[in-house]
Amino acid sequence: MKKINELHVIGENELLYESIQAQLNEEFQIHHILTPDVKKHAIHIALVLKTGLESPLDLVQIVLAEHPKAAIVFINDTQDFDLLRDLTKIGVTNYFVLPVEEEMLKESLNNLIETRLQGELGSSEVFKRGGGSVFTFYSGKGGSGKSLLSTVFAQTLKLESTAKVLYIDLNLQYGGAETFLGLESNRSIIDLIPVIHELNEHHLRNIAEKESHSGLDVLVSPRDAEMAEKIDQEFILRLMRASKRSYDFIIVDVPTWMEERVYTALEESEKIYYVMNLDTVAIRVLKNVETLYQQLGINAADRMELVINFAGKDNELTKKDIERFVSYPVASEIRRDLKGVQSLINQGVPLRKEPKEKKLIPVAKDVQKWVRYMLK
Numbered sequence: 068m069k070k071i072n073e074l075h076v077i078g079e080n081e082l083l084y085e086s087i088q089a090q091l092n093e094e095f096q097i098h099h100i101l102t103p104d105v106k107k108h109a110i111h112i113a114l115v116l117k118t119g120l121e122s123p124l125d126l127v128q129i130v131l132a133e134h135p136k137a138a139i140v141f142i143n144d145t146q147d148f149d150l151l152r153d154l155t156k157i158g159v160t161n162y163f164v165l166p167v168e169e170e171m172l173k174e175s176l177n178n179l180i181e182t183r184l185q186g187e188l189g190s191s192e193v194f195k196r197g198g199g200s201v202f203t204f205y206s207g208k209g210g211s212g213k214s215l216l217s218t219v220f221a222q223t224l225k226l227e228s229t230a231k232v233l234y235i236d237l238n239l240q241y242g243g244a245e246t247f248l249g250l251e252s253n254r255s256i257i258d259l260i261p262v263i264h265e266l267n268e269h270h271l272r273n274i275a276e277k278e279s280h281s282g283l284d285v286l287v288s289p290r291d292a293e294m295a296e297k298i299d300q301e302f303i304l305r306l307m308r309a310s311k312r313s314y315d316f317i318i319v320d321v322p323t324w325m326e327e328r329v330y331t332a333l334e335e336s337e338k339i340y341y342v343m344n345l346d347t348v349a350i351r352v353l354k355n356v357e358t359l360y361q362q363l364g365i366n367a368a369d370r371m372e373l374v375i376n377f378a379g380k381d382n383e384l385t386k387k388d389i390e391r392f393v394s395y396p397v398a399s400e401i402r403r404d405l406k407g408v409q410s411l412i413n414q415g416v417p418l419r420k421e422p423k424e425k426k427l428i429p430v431a432k433d434v435q436k437w438v439r440y441m442l443k
């Protein structure tokens with residue numbers, strides 16, 4: 068078994084670098100590399116130095132974008148608690164102030180290497196980083212309400228919490244979100260292609276459209292088959308990882324058909340909200356989806372929750388029936404309200420507009436109940 072004793076140092080700070088050299092030179096192989104070369108190296112442990120030039124958060128994100136599994140140790144020359152908090156949020160494992168904490172740094176690196184080795188041997192567990200949770204709306208059946216409910220869910224979450232929320236429309240060919248959110252966009256996810264290898268919060272915020280009522284950030288789909296082709300599975304993976312580092316919640320709307328990009332989004336999701344109607348067809352489709360997931364190796368058992376849509380008096384089945392046939396928990400039940408929804412959408416008005424809104428149509432009210440419960 069190969070022992071990892073390579074450290075990659077990123078960031079120009081002569082004093083800090085000398086101090087690291089003096090302390091760690093004997094035990095570790097130290098490579099000081101330039102930021103543009105980050106992608107050329109296999110980095111397991113990165114020591115990111117405080118510099119006078121770049122923002123520490125950007126430097127860390129550049130490393131994590133290329134090496135999502137790397138352990139990041141940030142080295143500063145003064146104590147800075149605000150920075151420490153921000154760094155922890157984006158997935159920095161350790162933080163030291165040199166020269167005061169030299170001894171601790173050495174010890175911590177040795178521990179880090181130890182646990183890394185055990186981790187590699189023990190399990191294939193993915194490193195969860197960045198804190199953000201991805202909730203993906205999926206259904207095996209078209210027209211079940213994924214786009215409507217995911218947009219209202221995201222707006223509600225943004226309006227009813229202080230969380231940073233990003234909405235991603237992965238219906239790359241047809242879109243949909245912009246209609247429900249009343250957005251007119253000239254930017255789209257496509258604009259992230261040139262920066263996908265160094266994607267950071269700044270890029271995401273620049274390209275995202277802001278929904279004016281809730282302030283929700285929205286990455287709009289290109290709505291163009293030819294453009295959509297330019298987005299591949301790796302792009303989606305990088306996009307999801309960067310989003311998790313920059314936002315608290317990422318709400319993703321995916322199309323019904325299964326393909327690699329949808330697969331990647333589902334794999335990166337903490338929760339899959341499966342939208343279905345109260346009828347036997349919906350149950351049959353769900354059973355097919357389960358088989359498909361099994362074939363693809365998507366383990367959804369402990370993260371899939373059902374969202375019952377179009378609930379009303381004349382449904383073929385009841386929620387109880389569903390619970391008898393299906394083992395996933397029901398996260399929410401949303402009433403059908405054709406007139407209410409249609410009239411707002413035709414006017415280009417989103418279903419949610421303000422934090423403490425009085426007159427909500429039934430769909431918005433049901434989503435509000437669900438989001439509030441989820442936030443508890």
Ligand SMILES: Nc1ncnc2c1ncn2[C@@H]1O[C@H](COP(=O)(O)OP(=O)(O)OP(=O)(O)O)[C@@H](O)[C@H]1O
Pocket residue numbers: 206208209210211212213214215216238243322323376377378401402403404405406408409412430
């Ligand atoms: N609870 C509801 N009450 C009234 N209308 C609804 C409800 N849910 C969805 N709709 C309407 O049903 C239609 C289909 O919804 P939506 O576009 O969200 O489905 P989808 O699952 O995203 O479809 P697709 O598979 O085409 O992407 C839309 O016109 C939407 O406004």
Ligand SMILES: [Mg+2]
Pocket residue numbers: 213214215238242243
């Ligand atoms: Mg849709």
